[in-house]
Amino acid sequence: MKQKKTYAATSISDDAKTMIACLYQVQHAQGKLRREFVADMSQAGYRFSESQLDRWVARVNAGDAAVSTTKVTGQPVHLAREQRDIAGGWLLSQNLRGVSVHRLDYSNFCNEQFGLTLSKQTVSRYLAEDGFSYRTMQSKAKGFIVDVLSQRHQLWDWVQTQRKEGIFDVHRSLLASIDFTFTGHRTERCSSFASQGGSQPMSGTSISPYTNCIVTVVWADGMNKTPPMLFTYNPGFRRDRNPTARRAALVQHFDNCLKEIGINAKRIVYVGNEQGESRSYVTESPALLRIFFKHYKIPKRAVILSDLGSSFVNQGKSVLLDLGFQKHV
Numbered sequence: 001m002k003q004k005k006t007y008a009a010t011s012i013s014d015d016a017k018t019m020i021a022c023l024y025q026v027q028h029a030q031g032k033l034r035r036e037f038v039a040d041m042s043q044a045g046y047r048f049s050e051s052q053l054d055r056w057v058a059r060v061n062a063g064d065a066a067v068s069t070t071k072v073t074g075q076p077v078h079l080a081r082e083q084r085d086i087a088g089g090w091l092l093s094q095n096l097r098g099v100s101v102h103r104l105d106y107s108n109f110c111n112e113q114f115g116l117t118l119s120k121q122t123v124s125r126y127l128a129e130d131g132f133s134y135r136t137m138q139s140k141a142k143g144f145i146v147d148v149l150s151q152r153h154q155l156w157d158w159v160q161t162q163r164k165e166g167i168f169d170v171h172r173s174l175l176a177s178i179d180f181t182f183t184g185h186r187t188e189r190c191s192s193f194a195s196q197g198g199s200q201p202m203s204g205t206s207i208s209p210y211t212n213c214i215v216t217v218v219w220a221d222g223m224n225k226t227p228p229m230l231f232t233y234n235p236g237f238r239r240d241r242n243p244t245a246r247r248a249a250l251v252q253h254f255d256n257c258l259k260e261i262g263i264n265a266k267r268i269v270y271v272g273n274e275q276g277e278s279r280s281y282v283t284e285s286p287a288l289l290r291i292f293f294k295h296y297k298i299p300k301r302a303v304i305l306s307d308l309g310s311s312f313v314n315q316g317k318s319v320l321l322d323l324g325f326q327k328h329v
Contacts, residue, residue, distance in 0.1 A: 012046055013131025014067035015081075019088040020046060021056040021066050031148040044095040045135060078122060083114050088130050103127075167329055170303050175220040177305045178312075178320070180284035183230070184211035210234040213282040215292045217304075226296040227264075231288050233272040233279045240274075266295065284311040286319040298324040305329050 012020070024037050034050055041048070056066035079087065090109055094101045103123045110116050118126075127133075162168060168175065185208045212232040219225055235241070236250050258265055269291060271282060282288075289311070304325045306312045312319055312328070320328040 011131070012048065013129065014065065015084065015129070016046070016088060016092075016131035017048075017056050017066035018060060019085050019092055019130075020048075021053070021060040022085065023089050023092050024053060024057060025060070031151075040096055041092075044092070046092075078116055078118060079110065079114065079126065083110070084126060084130060086113065087126070088132070091132065162329070167303065167305075167327070170301065172221040173219065173223065174299055174302045175305075176217050176226075176302060177220075178215070178217045179307065180288075180309065180311065181214045181216060182211055182282075183214060184208075208234065209280050211281045213284055213288060215288055217292075217296075226292075227267060229267045229269060229292050229295065231269050231271045231282050231291070233270070233277055233282055235270070235272070235277070237268050238270050284309065286311055286314045289319050289323065293323045301326045303327040303329065 020041065024032075024034075027037055028034070034053065038048065038050055038053060059066050087106065087110055091101050091106065094105075103120050106123050106127065107118045107120075110118055159168075210233055212230050212234070214228050214230050216228040217226040237254065239251060241247055255265070258268075271288070271291075272279060302325050304320050304327075306320070306328065314322075318328040
């Protein structure tokens with residue numbers, strides 16, 4: 001008999017989901033991004049999607065548990081539900097720090113925090129009911145953990161150094177930061193309600209094989225003077241091909257999406273060959289920068305910051321200086 005497929009989040013108990021939502025709220029307030037939190041939890045063995053996390057957090061913000069965990073039968077417990085949530089949150093935080101946790105550690109924590117002494121059997125039961133299991137740990141690289149406070153100190157030290165160099169001696173409207181980012185769909189998975197216990201529902205929608213490159217420039221005054229531009233090899237974005245019924249429908253759907261989201265069509269640029277294009281991954285390059293700043297005017301005396309990406313330099317010279325920036329840091 002074929003084994004029924006299980007999903008990662010279903011292996012997490014309802015109580016653990018509440019703990020995860022509470023832990024995310026604390027770390028998000030400290031600057032942790034949602035995708036970083038999901039990735040960290042995945043490395044700790046708790047796999048779920050960002051949308052699932054959003055639903056759990058929404059319920060917790062409404063004063064409920066991520067999923068109802070009300071105990072209606074059985075013997076009274078040593079720890080109240082809230083205390084077990086706290087203990088579970090502490091265990092998860094230890095996982096993220098790379099600290100091993102054993103039954104004695106859990107018992108000691110409960111004794112210190114709540115003044116209760118738990119037997120090994122009770123601890124085992126709590127851990128099992130709350131979705132924890134005893135698992136082999138993997139080694140982390142020494143540089144794996146960088147806490148938010150350290151990152152803030154590094155950033156502030158850098159700002160102070162640049163001030164001494166006079167980098168910030170310009171009006172905020174003339175100071176910008178640039179980078180390349182990418183968007184792809186190869187890892188996307190569709191979801192749907194389907195009959196419980198039945199076969200996995202099939203998707204009739206194909207997934208785009210294209211990875212697009214986006215040039216983003218952020219200005220220190222907060223004004224969106226240069227909205228991001230996307231560069232693609234996807235022929236579905238082209239408007240210069242011989243019209244057919246299918247192509248006309250694609251263009252119409254494209255225009256409807258642009259109108260709904262509020263994006264100018266000129267911000268999406270096809271950079272492939274007119275014929276025989278087989279590439280799907282747009283890599284960052286000086287050519288994309290030239291297209292971007294041909295579309296947008298560079299203010300006089302503007303200063304721009306970037307990482308050490310090779311695409312910002314061509315034959316030993318700064319591409320951004322050639323394009324008209326006064327200084328490139």
